[in-house]
Amino acid sequence: MNTHGRYKPELMSVIGMFANAIPLRCQLDPSWSFARLVEEVHQIATDSSNYSYFPLQRILAQHPLASKPTFLDTSFQFGSSPKENICDEIIFGDVHLSRVPFSFKIGTDEVVIGIVSIEMVGGAYCPLSPENPDQRLLMLLKQTRCRLVLVHFMTQDRFSGDIITVDIDAIINNDDIVSSSDSDRLLCSMVTSDCIAAIVFTSGSTGIPKAVQLRHGNLVDCIQSLKYLNMLNQKDITIQLAQCSFDAHLLEILGALILGATIIMLRRKGNMDLMYLATVLSNKQVSYMFAVPTLLNSLCDLLDEVQIPHLHSMRSLCAGGEIVSPKLAERIKSNVTRDCLIWHVYGPAETTIFSTYHQVNSTYQSCAIPLGQPLPNYRCLIHDEFGQHVIIGQEGELLVGGVGVFFGYIDRDDLTEKALVKIDGAVYYRTGDLVRIDSSGLIYYIGRKDYQVKLHGQRIEVGEIERCLLDSHISACVVVKWGDDHLVAYVKGSGISEEDLRTHCRSRLPPFMIPSMFIVLNQLPLNANGKVDRKRLPVPDFSSLSTSTSNTYNAPHTEMEERVHNLWCEVLQTADKKISTTSGFFTIGGHSLLFIKLYHHYQSSFGFDSHTLSITPFLQQATIAEHAKLLETINFADVKSKAWPTLHISE
Known part of the structure; x- marks a missing residue:
């Protein structure tokens, strides 16, 4: 200073x-x-120092009824859940602190039980997504030298070889299993605040995902900081929305468990059904929610349409993962009560969930809402390219320090050394985000100092996609984000099939990292230094996405196909209004959030609810022709004769 x-x-x-x-x-x-x-000084007195380890065991022992996860109409108490039986299986699998058991994320209450079991035996929770291709799953497992995976009956066949699998569903549904675990021994697990509690994978520019190691102390102190701000508290009813690839799910589950809040678990793919989601938010009286701005925009569209106060029980609403616009902030305000706290939150996984916050409590005349200020017990520096502190209004890189800074990347000491820097005896994480600070001490986001991008809340290193493509038969490529929704891969070569490239990416990358479009060029434009000149890359014509991958246009043949075709054109905003009935939604520029919008259009246009026809079969059969067949199965007379079902809090 x-x-x-x-x-x-x-x-x-x-x-x-x-x-x-x-x-x-x-x-x-x-x-x-x-x-x-x-x-500007905040002295935060927390009780996190009372625990030398993650306090789940003590909380569950002292308050067994404090947290009640709810899955639709079914509730259960942790005091009677079969977590000890799962602990037996993990201990039988010879899991030590240096080894990492994984919970295979499936989006139901089994996940909560699995996480509790892992933490109770002193293991580290690392979520894996079933949407990842097998090759990527094996790469993640190899990187962490994992020996045991907690699975569901639908995913147990994804692993083989030396990997031990524990079927959570089988244990929960087997009443004959008797726990042999000594509860006192579980409560005394030799875990300290410096032990690893969770591992989250993020995209890596070298082509290999980075395994971020978060300590028990990181998570506990971060959650205590959020409690101090009253962002989340013991009386809240929280809803679990975030995907397991998004570290915000750690707060939704572990944060609620630590503070004693109630967790609402949606049914599978329930976060993609807006009407169902809105109904649960209202009838379960959800008071805390985190969502990305794109999803909140779609939810506000629905709420404006139905004119039902689904968010009037909301006490604290967090938006993050993307920049929150002033327009969205006003839309959110119009759908919640005046007392609801609206937060713009920011934070890379390396700084544990959130690291800055801003309470959105006024009308913004400017075009941006600030990232705000650091959480209590966090610190922020803004450095120029020479490592010097910037002055007010000057652009610089954001460095985050404090209780949330991660331990390091697994087996990547080189990347850890680049990411962390020690200043005045304290460790800071280099975010790579360019920001500025105003005279009020608020931080504003400007952009990136590298080519990392954010797509619907997911942090993506385009270098990882480029490395994947270079493993095929192409000689050079570059991946660029266009607009808010599309990744475009520019590929050097001739005689290259876009479908072959897409298939290659599908076998190695998660769905959100697969480019919407592949543009084949004879030569990539270069600048004077011999590097790819991204400014000279041709602007993609997204209307060409509407044809099938074989370049064959199949026109709608029936009235139902024509209606479905028109809805696809509206959602995908195609210029020529021509989409082949055999084109897959996700191969022509569609993504999960657009699919949510499409499904809501189906419900509005054809007058059915998720009980009549859920979103799952639409996802499994994602073409116009197949969607038309699904919609033709609906008995519209029955749909019109019955009221939309509701869920009551008494359930």
Whole structure:
């Protein structure tokens, strides 16, 4: 901290005491006074120091009924759940602290039981998505040297060889299993705050995903900071929306468990059914929710249409993963009560869930809502390219320090060394995000210093996609994000099939990382330094996505196909209004959030609910022709004669 000699020597030691607690470290503006400096200091008294390990065991022992996950009409108490039986299986599998059991994320209450079981035996929870191709799953398992995977009956066949699998569903449904675990022994697991509690994979620019290791202390202290802000508390009813590839699900599940809140678990793919989601939010009286802005926009579209106060029980609503626009903020305000706290949150996985926050409580005249300020017990620095503190209004890289900074990447000491820097004895994470700070101490996002992109809340290193493509028979490529929804791969070569490239990517990458379009060029444009000149890359024609991958256009043949075709054109915003009835939705530029919108259009246009026809078969058969067949199975007379079913809190 540079005080510019403006304070007497006797005050210097006092200022030094405050240095590490100041949320924003930058060159002090001459107009700042010592009184204002003191106002910026937050002394947070938390009870996290009472625990040397993740406090799940103690919470469950002292308050067995404190957290009640709910899956649709079914509730269960942790006090009577079969977590000890799963602990037996994990212990039988010889899991030590240095080894990592995985919970195979399936989006139901088994996930909560699985996480509790892993933590109770002193293991580390690492979520894997069933949407990942087999080759990628094996790569992730190999990277962590995992020996045991918790699975569901639908996913147990995905693993073989030396991997031990534990079927959670079989244990939960087997009443004959008697636990042999010593509860006192489980409560005394030798776990410290420095032990690894969770591992989250993020995209890696080298072509290999990075395994972010979060300690018990990181998670507990982050959650205590959120509790201090009243972002989440013990009385809240939370809803589990985030995908397991998004670290926000750690807060939705582990945060609720630690604080004693209630968790609402949606049915499978329930987060993609807007009407069902809105009904659950209302009837289960959900008071806390985190969602990406794109999903919130779609939800607001529905709420504006049905004119039902589905969000009036909401006490605290967090939006993050993407920049929140002032327009979206106003839409959210119009659908919640005046007392609802609306938060814009930000944070890479390496700093544990969230690291900055801003309470959206006024109308914004500018075009941007700030990232805000650091969470309590977090610190932020803004450095220029020379590693010096920036002045107010100057652009620089955001560095995040404090209780949330991760332990490091598994077996990637080189990347860990680049990502972490020690300043004044404290460790900071280099985010790579370019920001500025205003005179009020608020941080504003500007962009990236590299080519990392965010797509619907998911952080993507385009270098990982490029490495994947280079493993095929092409000689050069570059991947660019266009607009808000599309990744475009520019490929050098001739005689290359787009379908072959797409198939190659599907076998190695998760769905959200597969480019919407592949453009084959004879030569990639280069600048004077011999590097790809991204500014000279041709603008993609997204209307060409509407034809099938074989370039054969199959026109609608029936009235139902014509109606479905028109809805696809509206959702995908195709210029020529021509989409082949055999084209797959996700191969012509569609993504999960657009599919949510499409399904809602089906419900509105054809007057059915998710009980009549759920979103799952539409996802499994994602062409116009197949969707038309599904919609033709509906007995519209029955649909019109019955009211939409509701779920009541008493259930």
